[in-house]
Amino acid sequence: MNHNESGAGAAFAVRTTMGRPEHPSWLSPNGRFPEDLAILDQAGIEVLNSRIHRQLDFEYIHYGQPDPETQSRLDGLTEELNRRDREYREP
Numbered sequence: 001m002n003h004n005e006s007g008a009g010a011a012f013a014v015r016t017t018m019g020r021p022e023h024p025s026w027l028s029p030n031g032r033f034p035e036d037l038a039i040l041d042q043a044g045i046e047v048l049n050s051r052i053h054r055q056l057d058f059e060y061i062h063y064g065q066p067d068p069e070t071q072s073r074l075d076g077l078t079e080e081l082n083r084r085d086r087e088y089r090e091p
Helices: 042-063 068-089
Strands: none
Touching: 042 068
């Protein structure tokens, strides 16, 4: 389930997800996630990528595998970052 987020700098309410408070350095599978990654600026997508990787680390450490939503989000971020890399390299 994806939820719109107004950007990487959006205010985050403190919520408890997966037994810990929601925090800007990670993004739980229930956290808000933009539907369209292309609208994020470079800094925004890099912050979001970092947050997803921190969540992935948490899930591997505590559950031995990623949540399917976290994995899906990482896959989408990787695709968007790869697209941007291709555009940057093309003349």
